[in-house]
Amino acid sequence: xxxxxxxxxxxxxxxxxxxxxxxxxxxxxxxxxxxxxxxxxxxxxxxxxxxxxxxxxxxxxxxxxxxxxxxxxxxxxxxxxxxxxxxxxxxxxxxxxxxxxxxxxx
Numbered sequence: 383x384x385x386x387x388x389x390x391x392x393x394x395x396x397x398x399x400x401x402x403x404x405x406x407x408x409x410x411x412x413x414x415x416x417x418x419x420x421x422x423x424x425x426x427x428x429x430x431x432x433x434x435x436x437x438x439x440x441x442x443x444x445x446x447x448x449x450x451x452x453x454x455x456x457x458x459x460x461x462x463x464x465x466x467x468x469x470x471x472x473x474x475x476x477x478x479x480x481x482x483x484x485x486x487x488x
Contacts, residue, residue: 394457410452419444421455423463424476438468
């Protein structure tokens with residue numbers, strides 16, 4: 383994805399607000415060394431349960447030949463979450479990622 387349209391920017395902003403209001407987490411990490419950048423959305427399986435035992439997580443990875451763009455990654459990840467393209471991860475994995483400071487928090 384090269385650039386987001388005006389409509390996609392509005393959708394991204396609205397959906398990210400929904401995720402955050404629902405107790406979800408939005409994270410991005412720019413490329414580091416030989417690792418690609420990524421974004422993910424983590425929503426507690428129980429609504430508004432901070433430090434939940436399990437999260438539904440949707441990922442977006444930056445391709446090797448693409449320039450990293452945080453907003454595009456967030457847009458792709460939140461779209462995947464809304465379409466149900468998620469995996470369940472234990473909360474301690476999300477907590478460990480936050481503690482290791484591997485990601486930028488919005």
